[in-house]
Amino acid sequence: METEERTSQITTNASLLAVFAHPDDETFRCGGTLALLAQRGVRVQVLTATRGQAGSRGDPPLCAPEELPAVRENELRCACAALGIQPPILLDYQNGQLSEAVPERIVSEILAVVREVKPQMILTYGPDGVSGHPDHIAIGRFATEAFHRALDVIALHTIAVPYSLANELGMTQIHAVPDDAITLTVDISTVWEAKMAAIHCHQTQLRESPILRASPEKQRLFLGTEHFQTALFRPDLLVKSKQSNSQTLMGL
Numbered sequence: 697m698e699t700e701e702r703t704s705q706i707t708t709n710a711s712l713l714a715v716f717a718h719p720d721d722e723t724f725r726c727g728g729t730l731a732l733l734a735q736r737g738v739r740v741q742v743l744t745a746t747r748g749q750a751g752s753r754g755d756p757p758l759c760a761p762e763e764l765p766a767v768r769e770n771e772l773r774c775a776c777a778a779l780g781i782q783p784p785i786l787l788d789y790q791n792g793q794l795s796e797a798v799p800e801r802i803v804s805e806i807l808a809v810v811r812e813v814k815p816q817m818i819l820t821y822g823p824d825g826v827s828g829h830p831d832h833i834a835i836g837r838f839a840t841e842a843f844h845r846a847l848d849v850i851a852l853h854t855i856a857v858p859y860s861l862a863n864e865l866g867m868t869q870i871h872a873v874p875d876d877a878i879t880l881t882v883d884i885s886t887v888w889e890a891k892m893a894a895i896h897c898h899q900t901q902l903r904e905s906p907i908l909r910a911s912p913e914k915q916r917l918f919l920g921t922e923h924f925q926t927a928l929f930r931p932d933l934l935v936k937s938k939q940s941n942s943q944t945l946m947g948l
Contacts (some may be wrong), residue, residue, distance in 0.1 A: 708737065709814075710816060716745070717794055720775070721832070744772060745804065749765045774897035775897040775898060793833055816849065817849065818851075834878070847937075850930050857872045880923070882924070884920060888920060
């Protein structure tokens with residue numbers, strides 16, 4: 697699918713809320729897009745449900761097990777700063793247990809952030825979670841429910857990987873989608889350095905990422921372009937809004 701090169705006038709109060717499960721979710725598959733939006737004057741706010749307590753501590757370990765939540769929170773803050781977006785908001789759920797969260801509670805917490813940020817768009821995971829991680833699937837479900845209840849948000853976008861890209865890279869573990877299901881493809885080459893700086897903020901997770909062990913060419917192929925689907929869209933709100941092209945991530 698060709699990269700959409702639409703441009704639009706960004707209003708000064710334009711905002712996007714990205715709702716994810718773990719520190720580093722904001723960077724690998726959408727960090728470049730978040731950086732580009734921030735450069736256009738969009739307020740980009742990341743909401744992360746856990747502190748990645750069950751994740752890797754690095755190899756060799758960079759911290760004690762009990763220190764990992766604080767370390768990963770600091771890595772997340774570092775990544776957001778590298779991308780030029782707002783400091784993150786964190787909830788207090790356990791990594792690996794998001795599917796067990798009380799839906800009414802976590803949806804209410806997401807809604808509280810929606811009311812504070814007043815986003816035109818929410819970005820999250822789709823029903824497959826891209827990697828199939830139960831936490832990704834759960835947070836996508838909760839964020840989608842928050843979208844349904846927040847009647848003033850224009851669009852819900854989800855991270856996606858097209859079949860063609862997954863096949864070219866041999867990524868059989870990825871839950872890819874048909875290429876023609878992709879709504880938006882973003883070339884992030886102009887913010888490549890910012891994205892790589894954000895990735896390297898997540899020092900405890902670097903050994904866990906197969907793509908970072910791949911050749912520079914394959915890294916560019918996977919990380920240099922980001923893909924999204926428009927899952928839900930309220931065209932009536934778009935007509936009333938001063939913000940154009942919210943359906944395609946504010947004209948990217």
